[in-house]
Amino acid sequence: MNESKQPSVNITTALALACSSALGLAAPGAHAQGEPGTWDFDLASLYYSESDSRVTAIEPVFSATRNYAEGETLTLKGVFDVLTGASPNGATPSDSLQTFTRPSGNGEYTVDAGENPLDDTFKDTRFAASADWAAPLSRDWDYSAGVYGSREYDYLSMGISGGLKRYLNSKNTTLNFGLSLSHDMVDPVGNSPQGLSAMPHKSAPSYEADRAASRDDASQSKNIIDLLWGVTQVVNRNTLMQFNYSLSLADGYLNDPYKLLSVIDETPGANFGGNLLDGNGNRIYLYEQRPQSRMKHALFWQTKYALDGGDVIDASYRFMFDDWGLTSHTFDLAYRWDFGGSYLEPHVRYYLQSEADFYKRYLTQAEYNGGAPALQEASADYRLGEMDAISIGAKYAWRTASDNEFSVRLEYYMQRSKGEAGFGLLQQQELYPNTDALMLTVGYKF
Amino acid sequence: MLTEALRCQPIAPEFNPAAHPIPVLQGAPGMWRGRFKAMASDCEILMEGMDAEVAAHLLRRAAIEAWRIEYKFSRYVTDNLIARINRAARQPVKVDDETADLFDFATQCFELSGGLFDISSGVLRRIWRFDGGSHVPSASAISSTLALIGWHKVAWDRPYLTLLPGMEIDLGGIGKEYAVDKVVQVLRDHRPAWTTTSFLVNFGGDLACTGPRLDGSAWCVGVESSEHNHAAVAQARLATGALATSGDSRRFVRWQGKRLGHILNPLTGWPVENAPHAISVAAPSCLHAGMLSTLAMLQGEQAEAFLAAQGLQFWVQR
Numbered sequence: 001m002n003e004s005k006q007p008s009v010n011i012t013t014a015l016a017l018a019c020s021s022a023l024g025l026a027a028p029g030a031h032a033q034g035e036p037g038t039w040d041f042d043l044a045s046l047y048y049s050e051s052d053s054r055v056t057a058i059e060p061v062f063s064a065t066r067n068y069a070e071g072e073t074l075t076l077k078g079v080f081d082v083l084t085g086a087s088p089n090g091a092t093p094s095d096s097l098q099t100f101t102r103p104s105g106n107g108e109y110t111v112d113a114g115e116n117p118l119d120d121t122f123k124d125t126r127f128a129a130s131a132d133w134a135a136p137l138s139r140d141w142d143y144s145a146g147v148y149g150s151r152e153y154d155y156l157s158m159g160i161s162g163g164l165k166r167y168l169n170s171k172n173t174t175l176n177f178g179l180s181l182s183h184d185m186v187d188p189v190g191n192s193p194q195g196l197s198a199m200p201h202k203s204a205p206s207y208e209a210d211r212a213a214s215r216d217d218a219s220q221s222k223n224i225i226d227l228l229w230g231v232t233q234v235v236n237r238n239t240l241m242q243f244n245y246s247l248s249l250a251d252g253y254l255n256d257p258y259k260l261l262s263v264i265d266e267t268p269g270a271n272f273g274g275n276l277l278d279g280n281g282n283r284i285y286l287y288e289q290r291p292q293s294r295m296k297h298a299l300f301w302q303t304k305y306a307l308d309g310g311d312v313i314d315a316s317y318r319f320m321f322d323d324w325g326l327t328s329h330t331f332d333l334a335y336r337w338d339f340g341g342s343y344l345e346p347h348v349r350y351y352l353q354s355e356a357d358f359y360k361r362y363l364t365q366a367e368y369n370g371g372a373p374a375l376q377e378a379s380a381d382y383r384l385g386e387m388d389a390i391s392i393g394a395k396y397a398w399r400t401a402s403d404n405e406f407s408v409r410l411e412y413y414m415q416r417s418k419g420e421a422g423f424g425l426l427q428q429q430e431l432y433p434n435t436d437a438l439m440l441t442v443g444y445k446f
Numbered sequence: 447m448l449t450e451a452l453r454c455q456p457i458a459p460e461f462n463p464a465a466h467p468i469p470v471l472q473g474a475p476g477m478w479r480g481r482f483k484a485m486a487s488d489c490e491i492l493m494e495g496m497d498a499e500v501a502a503h504l505l506r507r508a509a510i511e512a513w514r515i516e517y518k519f520s521r522y523v524t525d526n527l528i529a530r531i532n533r534a535a536r537q538p539v540k541v542d543d544e545t546a547d548l549f550d551f552a553t554q555c556f557e558l559s560g561g562l563f564d565i566s567s568g569v570l571r572r573i574w575r576f577d578g579g580s581h582v583p584s585a586s587a588i589s590s591t592l593a594l595i596g597w598h599k600v601a602w603d604r605p606y607l608t609l610l611p612g613m614e615i616d617l618g619g620i621g622k623e624y625a626v627d628k629v630v631q632v633l634r635d636h637r638p639a640w641t642t643t644s645f646l647v648n649f650g651g652d653l654a655c656t657g658p659r660l661d662g663s664a665w666c667v668g669v670e671s672s673e674h675n676h677a678a679v680a681q682a683r684l685a686t687g688a689l690a691t692s693g694d695s696r697r698f699v700r701w702q703g704k705r706l707g708h709i710l711n712p713l714t715g716w717p718v719e720n721a722p723h724a725i726s727v728a729a730p731s732c733l734h735a736g737m738l739s740t741l742a743m744l745q746g747e748q749a750e751a752f753l754a755a756q757g758l759q760f761w762v763q764r
Contacts, residue, residue, distance in 0.1 A: 009755060010755050010756055010757060011558045011559075011741075011756070012729070012734070012738070012756045012757060012758060014554070014558055015554075015555070015558060015729075015734050015737055015738065016729075016730055016731075016734055018550075018551050018554040018555065018558075019551070019627075019730070019731045019733045019734040019737070020731075021547065021550065021551070022547050022548055022550070022551035022624070022733060023624070023627050023628070023631070023731060023733060024544075024547065024631075171642065172641075234641055236497075237496055237497060237500055237638035237641050238638065238639075240639075304639075306638065306639040308500075308503055310635075310636065312639070
């Protein structure tokens with residue numbers, strides 16, 4: 001009976017690996033999400049396409065989070081957008097061909113009779129990047145700080161943000177306070193237009209003078225302050241509830257420099273309800289003008305309910321109102337169907353918005369007042385008009401053996417705008433075209 | 447403050463193939479204690495941070511998982527995969543992923559231990575009786591039994607396992623520790639999403655936790671004395687990971703004035719001399735802790751040196 005004498009070697013590392021694979025766990029070398037000293041990566045790509053190929057967008061998003069031993073995290077994020085297509089310029093459709101001067105002043109584009117006028121020069125690329133730091137201050141307090149920057153060919157936005165979190169009741173209650181400041185600069189193509197000035201027509205003998213008269217500063221800016229107060233409460237073992245109030249104050253240049261309003265002829269006769277014509281026989285379009293400031297309030301309520309089987313119901317409601325007279329309601333419902341290693345999350349959202357006080361689908365001859373507009377502000381941007389929208393979609397995500405997550409999300413968006421039907425010739429036009437869009441997002445977390 | 451014992455919801459026979467009694471839950475929202483029987487052990491789950499309904503639900507899932515593993519890998523069940531493998535001499539048997547993972551694990555342990563850990567060594571039990579008497583098997587009985595032992599003699603070509611006639615495999619040496627780890631996984635996967643919870647799973651002294659207790663303290667676990675039955679000699683403090691114990695169950699055979707414990711060396715066919723009565727090891731998983739305590743027992747005299755080389759906490763009772 002010979003005892004076999006093993007040398008006393010350390011086999012614990014090899015054994016730890018063997019155990020992890022026997023237990024179906026990620027090997028100790030492969031890290032779990034959120035583990036100190038590691039990076040978590042999140043890649044996603046959004047493909048967005050509007051019906052009748054109006055706008056398509058491809059938006060890759062990259063995010064990396066570094067986790068530190070004391071619970072600090074550093075998150076770096078980059079987004080790159082490529083949008084192509086055409087966007088509504090605000091003018092009404094007409095029973096004959098319309099000609100618009102390009103914002104740059106270089107050339108014109110035409111829109112066929114009965115067509116919703118779209119500015120086909122719409123092509124944009126945007127790059128945005130942010131860095132956020134979050135860390136515990138003490139057992140009951142966390143803080144966060146971040147910087148943000150975004151660049152488009154005519155737009156630059158820079159911001160800083162800070163936040164505080166206070167935990168109460170053994171972390172069953174969390175109070176949030178957040179503040180962010182941003183400064184945006186816009187250098188519109190062809191300089192910013194004077195609000196409510198007439199779009200110059202290239203065919204007019206006085207084009208150069210008209211154009212000069214319609215131009216304002218080359219560069220414009222605005223400042224935005226966002227404040228958020230929130231409370232998150234663990235109601236019971238299954239239920240999490242969140243309530244936020246946010247206030248947003250914007251000050252400065254809030255116009256969309258490329259948006260127009262049509263002026264409609266009210267004189268009884270053959271052109272009643274058609275575009276009002278100037279002395280050269282050209283249609284009159286005015287550049288939009290919005291208020292110089294906006295104060296938005298939003299109330300947000302969200303409840304997540306976890307069922308015993310692992311499924312999660314997520315319902316939320318957001319109410320927004322502002323001093324532009326615009327109010328909106330957003331209802332959102334998602335059900336996460338848990339299959340263990342994967343889940344399917346069907347999702348539905350309903351959005352309802354009233355119009356802003358200065359929203360006008362068009363200006364009347366009386367409002368135009370012979371070139372001295374009788375109003376201070378007007379915009380035909382459909383995003384400020386009365387509308388409702390419904391999105392229906394689903395996300396499917398699954399975990400790989402190494403604990404990485406793949407996801408695919410498909411969403412269909414249908415938006416319906418409403419408003420005054422117009423008069424005369426205008427009544428034959430579709431003033432409120434619908435927008436349908438399809439969004440596909442593919443994501444990978446590792 | 448203990449409330450009266452609650453019984454879990456009934457469990458369908460397909461989830462309770464050995465017809466164990468329904469698990470029992472006791473306690474209060476601060477701390478729940480669930481108990482059931484599995485693998486010839488008293489199984490206990492301690493649960494913090496939930497109400498009775500959730501605790502009962504989790505206890506039920508834990509028991510179902512333990513019973514599933516018990517039934518699937520027990521060598522006492524006559525119609526499971528292990529029984530089919532043991533009957534299918536020379537015929538390849540295809541095994542499922544979970545079983546294959548355990549065979550891969552057994553292969554790695556066989557290699558790491560230089561053949562001391564061998565899931566084909568169970569046949570030695572046929573010839574050794576540790577009843578306190580002085581009967582030892584004959585040299586020829588030992589050598590003919592050793593011929594049927596050796597993981598290197600089987601053909602393990604995942605997912606196919608082929609044994610030689612007369613060979614048998616037995617996962618009893620890792621089954622309970624594996625079950626503890628799997629139950630911890632089940633509890634982790636099914637605990638409530640929004641609250642913090644903490645669990646300790648204890649299957650007859652092989653145990654694992656999900657983390658520290660909710661007040662931040664470690665779980666206090668008694669390490670049993672071998673001489674004074676059930677009197678704890680040491681307190682292990684477990685804030686993470688697992689603890690497993692191997693022992694000779696105070697069963698022995700007397701031979702030439704020596705007391706030989708029931709730890710059998712598959713290379714010699716003889717009990718290991720001078721093995722401690724019990725060894726407990728703390729490690730990241732119960733499977734890991736159990737393998738180290740088993741291998742340390744097989745080192746006999748060298749148990750402490752072997753354990754010290756592993757760099758983990760351990761307790762030896764000689």
